[in-house]
Amino acid sequence: MPDRPANHGVGVTPAEMEFLVxxxxxxxxxxxxxxxxxxxRQMAGLISSLPxxxxxxxxxxxxFRLPPPAKPGNGAAKRRxx
Amino acid sequence: xxxxxxxxxTIAEAARLIAARKLSPLELTRGLLARIxxxxxxxxxxxxxxxxxxxxxxxxxxxxxxxxxxxxxxGIPLAYKDIFATAGVRTTAHSRLxxxxxxxxxxxxxxxxxxxxxxxxxxxxxxxxxxxxxxxxLPWPPARNPWDTxxxxxxxxxxxxxxxxxxxxxxxxxxxxxxxxxxxAAYCGIAGLKPTPGLVSRRGVIPLSPSLDTVGPMAWTAExxxxxxxxxxxxxxADPASxxxxxxxxxxxxxxxxxxxxxxxxxxxxERDVPAGAEMxxxxxxxxxxxxxxxxxxxxxxxxxxxxxxxxxxxxITAEAYALHEATLRSRVGEYSRSFxxxxxxxxxxxxxxxxxAQRRRTxxxxxxxxxxxxxxxxxxxxxxxxxxxxNEQRADEGFxxxxxxxxxxxxxxxxxxxxxxxxxxxxxxxxxxxxxxxxDALVLRLAHHIEQIAGTRSRRPALKPAAGVRPPSERRAAGxxxxxxxxxxxxxxx
Numbered sequence: 121m122p123d124r125p126a127n128h129g130v131g132v133t134p135a136e137m138e139f140l141v142x143x144x145x146x147x148x149x150x151x152x153x154x155x156x157x158x159x160x161r162q163m164a165g166l167i168s169s170l171p172x173x174x175x176x177x178x179x180x181x182x183x184f185r186l187p188p189p190a191k192p193g194n195g196a197a198k199r200r201x202x
Numbered sequence: 203x204x205x206x207x208x209x210x211x212t213i214a215e216a217a218r219l220i221a222a223r224k225l226s227p228l229e230l231t232r233g234l235l236a237r238i239x240x241x242x243x244x245x246x247x248x249x250x251x252x253x254x255x256x257x258x259x260x261x262x263x264x265x266x267x268x269x270x271x272x273x274x275x276x277g278i279p280l281a282y283k284d285i286f287a288t289a290g291v292r293t294t295a296h297s298r299l300x301x302x303x304x305x306x307x308x309x310x311x312x313x314x315x316x317x318x319x320x321x322x323x324x325x326x327x328x329x330x331x332x333x334x335x336x337x338x339x340l341p342w343p344p345a346r347n348p349w350d351t352x353x354x355x356x357x358x359x360x361x362x363x364x365x366x367x368x369x370x371x372x373x374x375x376x377x378x379x380x381x382x383x384x385x386x387a388a389y390c391g392i393a394g395l396k397p398t399p400g401l402v403s404r405r406g407v408i409p410l411s412p413s414l415d416t417v418g419p420m421a422w423t424a425e426x427x428x429x430x431x432x433x434x435x436x437x438x439x440a441d442p443a444s445x446x447x448x449x450x451x452x453x454x455x456x457x458x459x460x461x462x463x464x465x466x467x468x469x470x471x472x473e474r475d476v477p478a479g480a481e482m483x484x485x486x487x488x489x490x491x492x493x494x495x496x497x498x499x500x501x502x503x504x505x506x507x508x509x510x511x512x513x514x515x516x517x518x519i520t521a522e523a524y525a526l527h528e529a530t531l532r533s534r535v536g537e538y539s540r541s542f543x544x545x546x547x548x549x550x551x552x553x554x555x556x557x558x559x560a561q562r563r564r565t566x567x568x569x570x571x572x573x574x575x576x577x578x579x580x581x582x583x584x585x586x587x588x589x590x591x592x593x594n595e596q597r598a599d600e601g602f603x604x605x606x607x608x609x610x611x612x613x614x615x616x617x618x619x620x621x622x623x624x625x626x627x628x629x630x631x632x633x634x635x636x637x638x639x640x641x642x643d644a645l646v647l648r649l650a651h652h653i654e655q656i657a658g659t660r661s662r663r664p665a666l667k668p669a670a671g672v673r674p675p676s677e678r679r680a681a682g683x684x685x686x687x688x689x690x691x692x693x694x695x696x697x
């Protein structure tokens with residue numbers, strides 16, 4: 121079977137959408153469902169824009185930790201010595 | 203206040219007058235309550251006005267004036283976005299789901315301001331649960347922009363922007379997850395700071411997206427924001443994100459010179475990524491020239507595209523907001539506004555793998571942003587593409603179509619302020635954004651203060667018309683409204 125790009129939900133059919141919404145435990149009226157179909161296209165576009173090529177071990181922990189605060193004074197940026 | 207020569211005081215001015223015993227906290231509070239009564243029916247900035255409570259707190263400030271134990275904000279009237287818990291005063295998040303919610307304790311930020319002697323005027327409008335847009339299917343109307351009441355305030359700290367611009371409060375607490383302090387600051391022509399994450403406690407604030415939520419000050423000037431931040435900043439072990447910040451007085455350092463400061467102009471933000479209008483571009487160019495005259499070294503800086511930051515921010519916010527509201531969305535989905543549903547329901551369909559891909563991408567963007575601060579002390583961009591749009595042009599189903607120039611600072615976990623850099627030909631404010639490295643909040647506020655000085659925008663206020671048939675505060679007691687205190691008079695939810 122040839123390779124195919126991952127589908128991150130851009131092409132969800134109405135039937136699939138109804139299944140996913142029901143699985144989430146939501147009960148939407150037709151107007152709410154129509155809004156979700158419309159807005160999901162935008163969200164799916166955002167999801168598709170995320171890069172996925174990074175290696176598994178690139179960052180074992182994705183959570184960030186802030187560095188300790190810089191000393192107060194003129195600018196927190198470190199100036200490079202030339 | 204009205205008729206007494208005290209209209210439109212800043213926090214700094216009021217604090218000086220109160221300390222010198224030239225202004226009574228009670229007189230100031232009563233003046234603001236009278237202004238709220240006169241103008242807020244047009245602006246709709248307040249959801250709850252605490253007349254009795256505010257007067258009682260102002261009287262307590264009068265008594266404290268006679269002692270040596272004076273708080274730094276003694277007698278300063280403030281108001282709080284209605285997602286901050288306030289003991290005994292309902293906290294609705296502008297949602298019918300919480301219309302009767304009366305917290306027993308103050309949010310940490312509210313408690314800090316109260317301990318410093320501030321007076322609470324009331325609770326302010328927001329987008330429902332601090333997300334979405336202006337909604338007309340909620341118990342309260344959306345706030346309107348005092349510069350032109352047909353126009354949008356920006357959000358989600360919409361009532362804070364409107365109240366401060368209209369001179370109904372001297373300062374406010376807002377929250378900022380993707381721009382919710384800075385966009386209303388831009389559209390309403392005030393100052394707002396999204397602090398470094400962890401600098402100000404979020405305890406007691408109704409969350410939207412714990413990965414990105416911050417709370418911060420909003421006021422007429424950057425100096426006033428600094429005065430508020432001096433009280434707000436501090437470690438709180440009850441907020442897992444809280445960090446002991448630098449020991450610095452934000453207010454005392456605000457007027458220090460900016461000569462030699464390396465300012466990175468993010469031209470691609472507002473020229474390519476989210477193209478701004480001609481008036482905004484002219485304002486940024488004029489400010490750049492003025493900063494160079496002050497001795498700043500202004501050069502072009504480049505970050506990843508605004509679209510990259512926005513994709514990450516929108517995915518994280520939507521997934522986390524949905525998770526927080528899932529149980530209620532399952533049982534009471536129809537009670538939310540359409541605007542909220544449109545922004546949050548897609549979170550039901552975001553896969554864990556996609557959410558984690560967004561968090562991993564955020565790590566890259568944080569690193570890329572930090573690298574730029576090796577070459578620059580601060581970064582500058584437009585806050586929004588233009589001035590405030592018309593309220594009736596805001597569409598609930600626009601959803602995620604428009605990226606925000608403000609979201610990069612949330613995703614990159616850096617401080618960012620917005621101040622008024624000029625006005626459009628129609629007399630509407632134009633906001634400029636200043637971003638700094640983590641813990642560079644004092645530096646950001648300092649440059650913001652200098653921009654206000656060179657832009658000369660702080661002497662101009664919106665012209666307001668009192669509503670016909672205005673009722674005085676004493677007649678606005680709302681029968682049956684939720685309140686835990688006999689001293690509060692609370693506006694009932696209309697409709």
